[in-house]
Amino acid sequence: xxxxxxxxxxxxxxxxxxxxxxxxxxxxxxxxxxxxxxxxxxxxxxxxxxxxxxxxxxxxxxxxxxxxxxxxxxxxxxxxxxxxxxxxxxxxxxxxxxxxxxxxxxxxxxxxxxxxxxxxxxxxxxxxxxxxxxxxxxxxxxxxxxxxxxxxxxxxxxxxxxxxxxxxxxxxxxxxxxxxxxxxxxxxxxxxxxxxxxxxxxxxxxxxxxxxxxxxxxxxxxxxxxxxxxxxxxxxxxxxxxxxxxxxxxxxxxxxxxxxxxxxxxxxxxxxxxxxxxxxxxxxxxxxxxxxxxxxxxxxx
Amino acid sequence: xxxxxxxxxxxxxxxxxxxxxxxxxxxxxxxxxxxxxxxxxxxxxxxxxxxxxxxxxxxxxxxxxxxxxxxxxxxxxxxxxxxxxxxxxxxxxxxxxxxxxxxxxxxxxxxxxxxxxxxxxxxxxxxxxxxxxxxxxxxxxxxxxxxxxxxxxxxxxxxxxxxxxxxxxxxxxxxxxxxxxxxxxxxxxxxxxxxxxxxxxxxxxxxxxxxxxxxxxxxxxxxxxxxxxxxxxxxxxxxxxxx
Numbered sequence: 001x002x003x004x005x006x007x008x009x010x011x012x013x014x015x016x017x018x019x020x021x022x023x024x025x026x027x028x029x030x031x032x033x034x035x036x037x038x039x040x041x042x043x044x045x046x047x048x049x050x051x052x053x054x055x056x057x058x059x060x061x062x063x064x065x066x067x068x069x070x071x072x073x074x075x076x077x078x079x080x081x082x083x084x085x086x087x088x089x090x091x092x093x094x095x096x097x098x099x100x101x102x103x104x105x106x107x108x109x110x111x112x113x114x115x116x117x118x119x120x121x122x123x124x125x126x127x128x129x130x131x132x133x134x135x136x137x138x139x140x141x142x143x144x145x146x147x148x149x150x151x152x153x154x155x156x157x158x159x160x161x162x163x164x165x166x167x168x169x170x171x172x173x174x175x176x177x178x179x180x181x182x183x184x185x186x187x188x189x190x191x192x193x194x195x196x197x198x199x200x201x202x203x204x205x206x207x208x209x210x211x212x213x214x215x216x217x218x219x220x221x222x223x224x225x226x227x228x229x230x231x232x233x234x235x236x237x238x239x240x241x242x243x244x245x246x247x248x249x250x251x252x253x254x255x256x257x258x259x260x261x262x263x264x265x266x267x268x269x270x271x272x273x274x275x276x277x278x279x280x281x282x283x284x285x286x287x288x289x290x291x292x293x294x295x296x297x298x299x300x301x
Numbered sequence: 302x303x304x305x306x307x308x309x310x311x312x313x314x315x316x317x318x319x320x321x322x323x324x325x326x327x328x329x330x331x332x333x334x335x336x337x338x339x340x341x342x343x344x345x346x347x348x349x350x351x352x353x354x355x356x357x358x359x360x361x362x363x364x365x366x367x368x369x370x371x372x373x374x375x376x377x378x379x380x381x382x383x384x385x386x387x388x389x390x391x392x393x394x395x396x397x398x399x400x401x402x403x404x405x406x407x408x409x410x411x412x413x414x415x416x417x418x419x420x421x422x423x424x425x426x427x428x429x430x431x432x433x434x435x436x437x438x439x440x441x442x443x444x445x446x447x448x449x450x451x452x453x454x455x456x457x458x459x460x461x462x463x464x465x466x467x468x469x470x471x472x473x474x475x476x477x478x479x480x481x482x483x484x485x486x487x488x489x490x491x492x493x494x495x496x497x498x499x500x501x502x503x504x505x506x507x508x509x510x511x512x513x514x515x516x517x518x519x520x521x522x523x524x525x526x527x528x529x530x531x532x533x534x535x536x537x538x539x540x541x542x543x544x
Binding site: 061064216 | 340341342343344383503504505506507508509510511512513514515516517518525526527532
């Protein structure tokens with residue numbers, strides 16, 4: 001049974017990744033999951049300088065979902081290189097570093113700093129809804145996506161993935177902008193913007209008013225975006241958004257995802273990635289699928 | 302991991318005491334994450350009220366969907382629990398005079414702490430709005446002073462009123478309760494220059510330090526830093542917490 005998938009110049013041992021922002025830098029989950037068994041770890045989004053993030057509350061549960069407003073709290077790219085990468089390097093998995101520049105120049109600087117052993121790919125975060133500078137402000141503008149991708153590709157030979165926001169009218173335009181800029185893949189979706197109000201105080205729960213929705217509630221929306229993005233580009237698509245089971249993961253692959261990333265569900269069941277991987281193998285066995293690549297983009301419309 | 306319920310009793314209106322089998326031995330001040338079932342998604346954090354030979358006790362007040370579901374769980378039902386998580390209270394042999402201060406539903410974890418303290422002189426101040434609970438259990442481990450806001454039990458007023466009378470004896474203060482109370486304890490500890498540890502609460506996601514949602518604002522050299530309640534805490538030195 002072949003589980004390997006290729007994205008950019010990389011071969012991944014299987015298509016089950018963990019999504020940025022839901023898995024820290026791997027340490028916390030290493031007591032629950034053998035990290036060697038993951039296709040890739042997409043680490044917590046990094047900024048050029050350390051970032052403190054937003055004031056609490058930062059999380060609120062909704063029916064089948066969660067809203068978060070973390071605001072990219074992270075140790076900065078240098079802190080990552082010093083304190084987190086050495087641990088991650090011990091594992092036989094691919095490390096995809098999510099970077100969130102506040103300016104195009106910051107994306108370039110971070111890409112240069114991360115052009116080292118142990119980092120396999122960069123995921124350009126142009127889709128975080130919880131920061132004032134950069135983030136989704138870039139991601140809702142196809143020209144910015146194109147420009148950032150092009151500038152980063154110019155300074156690195158690493159595989160470059162662009163993480164897209166679903167908070168746009170037509171995802172195809174944004175996926176195409178990434179491809180035109182030279183991206184090796186696109187990943188989607190980041191969170192969907194939402195809000196929640198305390199009916200007694202009549203105030204928004206979150207200080208930033210808006211926050212990002214994730215979890216099983218968003219899965220059908222994510223699936224639709226992945227399906228549409230795949231139709232618009234010829235580069236691989238990494239699908240994510242509300243995946244909680246092998247069946248969910250397979251759905252994403254059928255509509256065109258070369259790999260999937262598990263996000264919020266890691267919080268609910270820290271070992272869910274292993275269950276999902278086993279479930280995919282079971283599906284392949286039962287359906288006489290010898291190569292996972294036969295599933296990718298196999299949808300009959 | 303599934304854990305069997307031994308009991309789940311309403312000990313006063315809306316406040317439940319739940320006991321279940323649990324193998325991993327916790328430290329005072331740590332917490333567990335419990336899947337509350339029904340239509341909840343995330344597990345909820347609960348402080349540990351007691352632990353005795355494979356049996357863990359937590360107490361909770363019915364506040365939302367999760368605790369409501371939990372209140373309906375019956376003896377011999379199974380619940381999904383992870384933990385123990387977090388950094389609990391530090392216990393120091395060098396301190397002889399301990400002051401434990403708790404308020405409302407923040408009181409239960411202090412019972413497990415009080416049980417583990419070996420010091421000779423332990424004063425315990427417990428504050429309630431009205432109905433008091435756990436008073437007899439605490440009395441086994443120290444000298445208990447109770448305050449109620451309505452004067453229905455013990456002294457009428459707040460824990461800070463009761464603290465004033467015994468503060469001079471204390472070598473260290475341990476606190477858990479609502480934020481305004483913790484802030485007041487912190488102020489008192491600073492005024493009298495007594496080391497103080499407090500257990501804080503915040504909405505949590507993963508419970509293991511990965512999701513960065515349970516932020517506690519703390520002092521840092523260059524201003525402030527958000528620490529993780531689930532991993533760095535829930536117990537912090539009061540002097541580092543910024544309210």
